[in-house]
Amino acid sequence: MSAELLSRIRVVLSRTSHPGNIGATARAMKTMGLSALYLVAPKKPIDAEAEAMASGADDLLRGARLCASLDEALQGTVYALAVSARRRELAHASADARSAVQPLVAAAQAGAVALVFGTEMSGLSNEEILQCSATAHISADPGYSSLNLAAAVQVLAYEVRVAALGAQLFAPSEFALARHEDIENFYVHLEQSLLASGFLDPANPRRLMPRLRRLFGRNRLEQEEVNILRGMLNAFDKNT
């Protein structure tokens, strides 16, 4: 069961600069039993340096899925954990890695999940963070917190492995979790309804949609809940 659980955990690297880091990430993943590598718009393709750093984990490089956007890489997932060193004003509260992997591993009992990492230099964008379900950080020295990308993947993958093989898992929800794409479609609908109602002023959107993403994103929305929210919006739309 735990091998199947680990197979459902994607590692998503967004806009990586150095192919060597992709290779080192593949090695780090494979040591911990993870295999699903997703690359969002890497600045350079997988090359000989990547294969050298993968050092026997080149099967993960060959199986890597190339995606144009984070949205594409998260298709079909029910939970995504953004890994970020920086404090974010409007993001979810950030949990330490050990706590943060617990709900991720629990959600993996229900479907695909993702660990999401940003660029070597600047990490994830706020927009990317708000597409995820939660945010994690690795406890590090405040004066020098710059873990190498593959080192950060190693620590999170290690925590995931310990959590997955260890005994106590939260009971999975009795209801089906919504898929990423259904949640994104809900946000599109919500924005349209708010524009039509006049509450969202396109000339002055303030931070309304990010705030609403933060509110709903803290929940792992269930499929039926998304259906209800969409139904509500349809009812409001009719009167607009």
Place this chain on the structure above:
Amino acid sequence: MSAELLSRIRVVLSRTSHPGNIGATARAMKTMGLSALYLVAPKKPIDAEAEAMASGADDLLRGARLCASLDEALQGTVYALAVSARRRELAHASADARSAVQPLVAAAQAGAVALVFGTEMSGLSNEEILQCSATAHISADPGYSSLNLAAAVQVLAYEVRVAALGAQLFAPSEFALARHEDIENFYVHLEQSLLASGFLDPANPRRLMPRLRRLFGRNRLEQEEVNILRGMLNAFDKNT
């Protein structure tokens, strides 16, 4: 106190082949607040590759102590933990990394201690292992357990840091949480809006309001979020 504790924890690399791994080890150590690097008879001296991989942790390279033997590197320590992937017939029973760092950190309150790592290819010799107080392994995939040297240092240094500091949590939220009565008023407003829009049929309410309470109740709503939700409902109401 915990910074002083971390300063007493040496990382000892025995007979390292590649200077790049020494540099990457320095970086991994520094992110976790460790600073005391001991090199036992490295096959090649610290070079430009080591400095490139250290990436800002070159102060640790400059401060590294060069030793002729493991015995010399362990002078003055009160506890040494051998890190080894392989099963050893004649060694101590091996504990997983998380358990193994507990007595190490406890001993660091009394004096200097060491995490001891062997060569990239064959790890520590049996003779070296038996100079240490205990043995640790990192849980890894049985089919591919070959962590990069610096990755293994990263995981152990991370476990040491978490044990020494306790998991630091960021504040759960920087924003004021909504009060119970404000949330209840929101539910009253939501129900009225849903009745007016026709989505909630008073003759057949099904379980709509309980489901919405369950959805929003899983979040601890913030005051500002309740204000936004009430504003949205006002905008929808106007069009009803």
